[in-house]
Amino acid sequence: MRLVIARCSVDYVGRLTAHLPLATRLVLVKADGSVSVHADDRAYKPLNWMSPPCSLAEGTDEAGAILWTVTNKAGERLLISIAEVLHDSSHELGVDPGLVKDGVEAHLQELLAEQPHVLGDDGWRLVRREYATAIGPVDLLCRDSAGAAVAVEIKRRGEIDGVEQLTRYLELLNRDPLLAPVTGVFAAQEIKPQARVLAEDRGIRCVVVDYDALRGVDDAEARLF
Amino acid sequence: MRLVIARCSVDYVGRLTAHLPLATRLVLVKADGSVSVHADDRAYKPLNWMSPPCSLAEGTDEAGAILWTVTNKAGERLLISIAEVLHDSSHELGVDPGLVKDGVEAHLQELLAEQPHVLGDDGWRLVRREYATAIGPVDLLCRDSAGAAVAVEIKRRGEIDGVEQLTRYLELLNRDPLLAPVTGVFAAQEIKPQARVLAEDRGIRCVVVDYDALRGVDDAEARLF
DNA sequence: TTGTTGATTTCGGCA
DNA sequence: TGCCGAAGTCAACAA
Numbered sequence: 001m002r003l004v005i006a007r008c009s010v011d012y013v014g015r016l017t018a019h020l021p022l023a024t025r026l027v028l029v030k031a032d033g034s035v036s037v038h039a040d041d042r043a044y045k046p047l048n049w050m051s052p053p054c055s056l057a058e059g060t061d062e063a064g065a066i067l068w069t070v071t072n073k074a075g076e077r078l079l080i081s082i083a084e085v086l087h088d089s090s091h092e093l094g095v096d097p098g099l100v101k102d103g104v105e106a107h108l109q110e111l112l113a114e115q116p117h118v119l120g121d122d123g124w125r126l127v128r129r130e131y132a133t134a135i136g137p138v139d140l141l142c143r144d145s146a147g148a149a150v151a152v153e154i155k156r157r158g159e160i161d162g163v164e165q166l167t168r169y170l171e172l173l174n175r176d177p178l179l180a181p182v183t184g185v186f187a188a189q190e191i192k193p194q195a196r197v198l199a200e201d202r203g204i205r206c207v208v209v210d211y212d213a214l215r216g217v218d219d220a221e222a223r224l225f
Numbered sequence: 226m227r228l229v230i231a232r233c234s235v236d237y238v239g240r241l242t243a244h245l246p247l248a249t250r251l252v253l254v255k256a257d258g259s260v261s262v263h264a265d266d267r268a269y270k271p272l273n274w275m276s277p278p279c280s281l282a283e284g285t286d287e288a289g290a291i292l293w294t295v296t297n298k299a300g301e302r303l304l305i306s307i308a309e310v311l312h313d314s315s316h317e318l319g320v321d322p323g324l325v326k327d328g329v330e331a332h333l334q335e336l337l338a339e340q341p342h343v344l345g346d347d348g349w350r351l352v353r354r355e356y357a358t359a360i361g362p363v364d365l366l367c368r369d370s371a372g373a374a375v376a377v378e379i380k381r382r383g384e385i386d387g388v389e390q391l392t393r394y395l396e397l398l399n400r401d402p403l404l405a406p407v408t409g410v411f412a413a414q415e416i417k418p419q420a421r422v423l424a425e426d427r428g429i430r431c432v433v434v435d436y437d438a439l440r441g442v443d444d445a446e447a448r449l450f
Numbered sequence: 451t452t453g454t455t456g457a458t459t460t461c462g463g464c465a
Numbered sequence: 466t467g468c469c470g471a472a473g474t475c476a477a478c479a480a
Contacts, residue, residue: 001230001251001263001265003228003251005226005316005318015381016332020321020322020323021322023318023319023321023322024316024317024318024319025318025321026226026228026253026316026318028251028263028268030263030265030266030267030268031265031266032265032266032267032268034266034267034268034269035268036268036269038226038253038255039318039321040226040255040256040257040318040319040320040321041255041256041257041259041277041321042255042257042259043255043257043259043260043261043271043274043275043276043277044259044261044270044271044274044276045269046268046269047321049268049269050268051268051269052266052268086316087314087316089312089314091230091249091251091311091312092249093230093248093249093250093251093264093265094248094249094265095265096245096248096250096264096265096266096272097245097246097247097248107241107242
């Protein structure tokens with residue numbers, strides 16, 4: 001990653017045409033070849049940029065000033081005319097490790113594992129998270145107040161595939177005499193109408209969970225310790 | 226603007242929960258108080274960020290390591306745990322004079338308004354841009370060589386909604402005895418196959434316009450004066 | 451590869 | 466101030 005602070009003017013010709021008058025800005029050249037131009041405001045959006053794949057050529061214009069030309073395959077061009085370089089440094093960062101975001105789904109699972117009563121009543125108990133089956137792990141396996149087994153599939157957005165997935169788990173789990181009869185709960189922040197119809201048609205109960213409320217309860221409990 | 230290259234791990238708790246394992250990254254602190262964390266790829270979007278208004282506190286965690294805590298009014302928190310600082314520099318940038326940009330759709334409309342023959346033949350005349358109807362303005366209303374009214378919908382990318390929109394306008398315009406019969410032209414830099422099929426099925430003619438060529442003609446004409 | 455959809459969307463216009 | 470729609474949307478995922 002190369003960081004350049006420079007007085008520069010910038011022109012972009014591509015999907016639109018844009019011009020930045022001469023001013024001091026940060027020019028960020030990343031290892032993937034992308035270039036972005038930042039002002040000292042707007043947290044996240046560059047004033048101008050070129051997404052990879054693209055190539056950067058350093059040269060001079062007719063007047064002898066430094067001119068960076070960034071082009072991509074589509075013929076879009078970002079021209080950075082540099083009047084004065086105030087800082088220029090390069091840094092080896094390496095590849096950023098794997099997954100960036102802890103998705104909501106994992107966190108939802110965690111929260112529901114701590115508060116299974118949200119799925120039924122205060123008598124509900126968690127048996128296991130990621131309960132293993134031959135066709136993959138069930139998100140949660142619980143016991144309801146009556147002691148009956150319940151398989152829970154958790155999604156951020158509940159769509160038809162999630163119902164299908166839970167259906168397959170239920171079919172398998174119900175072959176186990178120690179568990180059967182196993183009922184199903186389909187829990188999501190949002191459940192699509194088609195998914196709900198399919199689920200209910202198969203006797204699977206749908207629960208729309210309130211992520212913020214779950215987290216709130218979680219935080220409140222955490223504060224007790 | 227402060228540029229810090231550091232080995233760090235990052236946690237964000239706010240609208241969602243996210244975690245970035247220890248790695249070398251760029252931490253960008255802007256004059257508006259915003260903080261963003263960049264990896265060595267993706268021109269546009271940081272891995273994590275906090276938009277202004279927010280406040281940055283530098284401290285140490287229990288283990289004595291450097292811990293930056295960025296918070297905003299909504300209670301969202303960005304925690305940056307710094308294991309090693311590889312670079313740290315600050316720069317005065319001043320206020321950016323701002324971006325001058327030409328939107329494509331508006332510009333396309335302007336160019337086609339100047340060159341309606343592109344949509345038909347040299348006999349075409351523009352009646353009005355943004356021709357008002359009860360359900361919104363039609364981009365262009367023209368008269369063809371035979372004097373018949375033509376409603377023109379302009380998009381950068383022609384998709385189905387654009388065809389639906391034009392269809393609604395045509396239905397309305399055709400109720401006006403001073404205009405009827407009104408035909409339709411769907412003009413875009415790029416027209417999706419599904420949109421084309423729908424349009425042609427409804428008797429709407431599709432015109433793919435060459436933005437650069439239009440602009441070229443425009444520039445050439447401008448040069449005459 | 452193409453299309454669809456969500457996003458810590460951001461950003462602007464307009465009522 | 467809030468809704469609605471576009472964005473050089475970007476980016477992830479499904480078909």
